[in-house]
Amino acid sequence: MAESTALPERLWLEAGLPLPRVRQLDVMLTQLLAQRAGVAVEAEVLPWRRCLTEVREGRMQGILGLSYSLERAQWAQFPMKGGQLDDQARVWSDAYHWYVRALEPWRWEAGLLKGPVEPRVAAVAGYSVVNHLQAEGVTVGTQVPGSPSALRMLTLNRVDAAALLRTEADPLLRSEPDLAARVVRLEPALLERSYHLAFAIPFARANGPRVSKLWAALPQLRESSAWKAAEAQASSQRQGP
Structure with a gap:
């Protein structure tokens, strides 16, 4: 995931999450998703272009906040339903x-x-x-x-x-x-774009149930108080004085 603004410690404490080394929105969203889905996930923060390269070349298993394109679908597995991109499994828009x-x-x-x-x-x-x-x-x-x-x-x-x-x-x-x-x-x-949690295709094929659990947890998680609090805090910090 790419770099973004740090969030206050209290958000992790209120959500009952362990405090990570990097306290940014994407890390918290990943932890909340892992908690809800019951799936272990390790988040690593990298520059965006390196995120793309690491997943495309198979050195990382997934990427948070990836919009769909035909080129990206050659190396990344997006959430699909009925042969179409499943927008209900988006992370944000x-x-x-x-x-x-x-x-x-x-x-x-x-x-x-x-x-x-x-x-x-x-x-x-x-x-x-x-x-x-x-x-x-x-x-x-x-x-x-x-x-x-x-x-x-x-x-x-x-x-x-x-x-x-x-x-x-x-x-x-x-x-x-x-x-x-x-x-x-x-x-x-x-x-206008929807952004997804996408996975390297070989990893998604080998870990289908695990990947499906994470995608299935997203619709309800987006409506949770912890998710909304994290997004609201990040938005207020982006607005500045």
Whole structure:
């Protein structure tokens, strides 16, 4: 799983969970899921692109927060039902939006980003929106390590638009008034995505009952008080002052 903001110890104590070395949202969600499903799970925090590589090459067994694509389905087993992706077994949902400079006339209409020039586009390396845009014929000329880098490049006029996750970009804008005055989010969403707990295909095939228990526990777990408390705390921390 990828790196994110640390959460307070009290959330683990209230949920009756052992305190981990890394106290971030994804780690807590993994522990809550393991607790509910009755399945032992060990969480390791890595940079996102390395998460993808480790599971794809079989050195790690699973990855939390992976959106579906045909390319990823070649090496990752997603929760399926009736031959279709089982959205009830999602971990969370999110959406990509275009972010542009506030004083420039960019519009997102009918699946096209319209503006005064051919846009120079940035996106976070390893995120599914990169392949989506490329499949739509959009050149992603700049791939950055994270949303903060993309927003900085917008303000420096090094790119014209950035395709970013709303839950990553919006908190940055809320926490930095100067940045918020210079960058806006376009509506509607560029791409809406569900994020899943996915497994390396060989591991899923060899551990079918264990994997199924974890997926089956997700719908009820998303509605639990401990899960909602962890997500609310993470959201408040992302919003900043």
